[in-house]
Amino acid sequence: xxxxxxxxxxxxxxxxxxxxxxxxxxxxxxxxxxxxxxxxxxxxxxxxxxxxxxxxxxxxxxxxxxxxxxxxxxxxxxxxxxxxxxxxxxxxxxxxxxxxxxxxxxxxxxxxxxxxxxxxxxxxxxxxxxxxxxxxxxxxxxxxxxxxxxxxxxxxx
Amino acid sequence: xxxxxxxxxxxxxxxxxxxxxxxxxxxxxxxxxxxxxxxxxxxxxxxxxxxxxxxxxxxxxxxxxxxxxxxxxxxxxxxxxxxxxxxxxxxxxxxxxxxxxxxxxxxxxxxxxxxxxxxxxxxxxxxxxxxxxxxxxxxxxxxxxxxxxxxxxxxxxxxxxxxxxxxxxxxxxxxxxxxxxxxxxxxxxxxxxxxxxxxxxxxxxxxxxxxxxxxxxxxxxxxxxxxxxxxxxxxxxxxxxxxxxxxxxxxxxxxxxxxxxxxxxxxxxxxxxxxxxxxxxxxxxxxxxxxxxxxxxxxxxxxxxxxxxxxxxxxxxxxxxxxxxxxxxxxxxxxxxxxxxxxxxxxxxxxxxxxxxxxxxxxxxxxxxxxxxxxxxxxxxxxxxxxxxxxxxxxxxxxxxxxxxxxxxxxxxxxxxxxxxxxxxxxxxxxxxxxxxxxxxxxxxxxxxxxxxxxxxxxxxxxxxxxxxxxxxxxxxxxxxxxxxxxxxxxxxxxxxxxxxxxxx
Numbered sequence: 001x002x003x004x005x006x007x008x009x010x011x012x013x014x015x016x017x018x019x020x021x022x023x024x025x026x027x028x029x030x031x032x033x034x035x036x037x038x039x040x041x042x043x044x045x046x047x048x049x050x051x052x053x054x055x056x057x058x059x060x061x062x063x064x065x066x067x068x069x070x071x072x073x074x075x076x077x078x079x080x081x082x083x084x085x086x087x088x089x090x091x092x093x094x095x096x097x098x099x100x101x102x103x104x105x106x107x108x109x110x111x112x113x114x115x116x117x118x119x120x121x122x123x124x125x126x127x128x129x130x131x132x133x134x135x136x137x138x139x140x141x142x143x144x145x146x147x148x149x150x151x152x153x154x155x156x157x
Numbered sequence: 158x159x160x161x162x163x164x165x166x167x168x169x170x171x172x173x174x175x176x177x178x179x180x181x182x183x184x185x186x187x188x189x190x191x192x193x194x195x196x197x198x199x200x201x202x203x204x205x206x207x208x209x210x211x212x213x214x215x216x217x218x219x220x221x222x223x224x225x226x227x228x229x230x231x232x233x234x235x236x237x238x239x240x241x242x243x244x245x246x247x248x249x250x251x252x253x254x255x256x257x258x259x260x261x262x263x264x265x266x267x268x269x270x271x272x273x274x275x276x277x278x279x280x281x282x283x284x285x286x287x288x289x290x291x292x293x294x295x296x297x298x299x300x301x302x303x304x305x306x307x308x309x310x311x312x313x314x315x316x317x318x319x320x321x322x323x324x325x326x327x328x329x330x331x332x333x334x335x336x337x338x339x340x341x342x343x344x345x346x347x348x349x350x351x352x353x354x355x356x357x358x359x360x361x362x363x364x365x366x367x368x369x370x371x372x373x374x375x376x377x378x379x380x381x382x383x384x385x386x387x388x389x390x391x392x393x394x395x396x397x398x399x400x401x402x403x404x405x406x407x408x409x410x411x412x413x414x415x416x417x418x419x420x421x422x423x424x425x426x427x428x429x430x431x432x433x434x435x436x437x438x439x440x441x442x443x444x445x446x447x448x449x450x451x452x453x454x455x456x457x458x459x460x461x462x463x464x465x466x467x468x469x470x471x472x473x474x475x476x477x478x479x480x481x482x483x484x485x486x487x488x489x490x491x492x493x494x495x496x497x498x499x500x501x502x503x504x505x506x507x508x509x510x511x512x513x514x515x516x517x518x519x520x521x522x523x524x525x526x527x528x529x530x531x532x533x534x535x536x537x538x539x540x541x542x543x544x545x546x547x548x549x550x551x552x553x554x555x556x557x558x559x560x561x562x563x564x565x566x567x568x569x570x571x572x573x574x575x576x577x578x579x580x581x582x583x584x585x586x587x588x589x590x591x592x593x594x595x596x597x598x599x600x601x602x603x604x605x606x607x608x609x610x611x612x613x614x615x616x617x618x619x620x621x622x623x624x625x626x627x628x629x630x631x632x633x634x635x636x637x638x639x640x641x642x643x644x645x646x647x648x649x650x651x652x653x654x655x656x657x658x659x660x661x662x
Contacts, residue, residue: 015326018587022329029336036350042617046348049605050339053332060329063643067325077586085378088554089579092374095558096571108558112551120547130548134555148208148563 184224
């Protein structure tokens with residue numbers, strides 16, 4: 001979803017923020033790579049290639065940050081959908097956390113119900129029906145028909 | 158030639174078996190739906206349905222996934238033309254003139270032109286694929302680690318050069334992907350890298366959770382809260398025929414789009430997306446009436462549609478002949494074949510002829526199936542888009558979680574998907590392209606291994622990359638492209654990317 005139609009800015013721009021964040025990641029990788037055997041130029045060790053990649057990342061990130069052609073300001077990014085996005089991510093995180101404990105069907109039902117009832121404020125009957133259909137339907141399709149192993153959880157559901 | 162025809166006959170004997178044919182039809186239909194739904198492109202669709210192929214034979218699995226791929230290419234154009242919603246990225250260009258034709262009451266003609274251009278391009282490209290892949294595989298048998306290193310480096314640079322965005326940004330994303338690809342056990346020394354006690358990371362980060370998170374989940378996060386799509390009026394069957402003048406106008410762009418798309422498809426990168434952009438630009442430049450572009454020009458539909466379908470076909474050449482993914486989609490398909498114990502590459506043609514030629518033949522069949530099934534079913538298919546978006550995206554999230562978990566039955570993969578979704582969301586807010594991350598992730602092990610094997614072969618001398626003619630040519634080509642791509646950026650001059658941006662493309 002490109003948003004570069006905004007007027008260019010010369011202060012704290014999107015490219016500058018992104019470039020500097022990537023430089024920080026590159027520095028972290030360099031730090032961690034240095035803990036691995038680097039070997040020599042002719043006989044590289046396990047840390048050599050990650051180190052080279054991190055240096056390349058840092059160079060391209062610096063180019064992005066400091067040879068910025070005047071991209072829109074960092075503050076011009078609209079975050080209107082962010083609360084909803086956070087809710088969706090929370091549902092995904094819940095699924096990861098609960099799937100092997102509660103079982104696939106209960107977890108998916110709870111996640112889908114949360115998205116439709118709490119996040120989207122849909123009427124209870126269609127929302128719960130859709131959640132039930134999604135959890136039971138996908139389980140039947142994948143676990144029963146296609147024999148993909150899905151977790152049953154502590155209660156075997 | 159006779160041998161090729163003989164092999165193709167073997168392929169058709171496999172592809173026309175009822176079970177294989179059924180999966181080809183199923184793949185085309187699922188792909189069409191995947192392509193129509195905003196937020197689910199071919200990559201996300203293939204990734205999500207990958208676990209469903211585990212119970213199939215290798216042939217039916219690859220036939221199903223290929224059907225989804227080119228079905229999605231086709232399906233994306235339907236919503237682009239009728240609703241100005243590109244179901245997948247390659248259909249963005251079709252939106253411009255396709256939707257303008259719909260507003261002029263020529264929706265049926267636009268759909269038919271898109272379908273026939275796609276069909277023609279797909280068919281011609283398949284003939285090219287049939288003829289090019291086997292000899293290329295023969296050449297690839299002579300490739301050693303230096304040549305593979307040159308090829309993969311060239312692929313990454315070409316991707317960055319051809320992408321519409323800033324070259325340093327694309328390269329930084331590719332570097333990020335390459336780093337992710339180094340996580341896990343080092344295949345040459347056995348050292349565990351960046352594992353931090355998480356046992357599942359020992360095998361590395363999987364392509365599927367990263368691809369689904371970066372491309373599928375991030376799309377849902379970005380469009381969450383947006384309203385329902387605008388109302389649509391699907392054309393009747395009788396309205397699907399273009400006029401004679403429109404058909405004539407479509408021939409040239411279709412032919413040019415086919416050649417251009419197939420050639421671009423051979424180059425690693427998001428070929429089908431690039432091909433449709435380049436084709437649109439070419440048609441507008443060649444047109445006697447460039448002012449018609451954006452107002453319903455037939456060439457603006459025929460060219461990009463032919464190009465993206467031809468590129469989808471061309472992308473199979475490096476995958477089948479060299480075992481090298483030409484993009485994230487073919488990377489996931491390679492992963493699918495590996496799950497079934499089949500390694501794509503030069504030896505696949507000689508060791509698995511029924512699989513290779515059956516796959517090629519199934520694409521011929523799929524092309525016909527798409528044309529025969531989808532045009533009459535346009536009205537039915539677009540009804541799916543009436544599902545309220547909250548219900549639709551909830552379903553997509555469920556499929557994301559299910560698809561990612563089922564690959565290795567690991568919740569760590571679901572966590573990786575959630576983290577990738579968040580990263581993709583933030584990166585796309587900052588105008589980064591995320592597909593190079595996936596490509597970098599796929600290419601990293603091959604790139605590292607080919608470099609280190611080259612050095613082992615030469616006793617630690619980097620001159621081996623210069624001494625081998627193919628590797629040298631590829632690396633020099635990569636350096637030239639890198640310099641050309643970075644020059645306007647460093648000199649702060651406008652280049653073709655800036656012009657594309659200024660033109661609103």
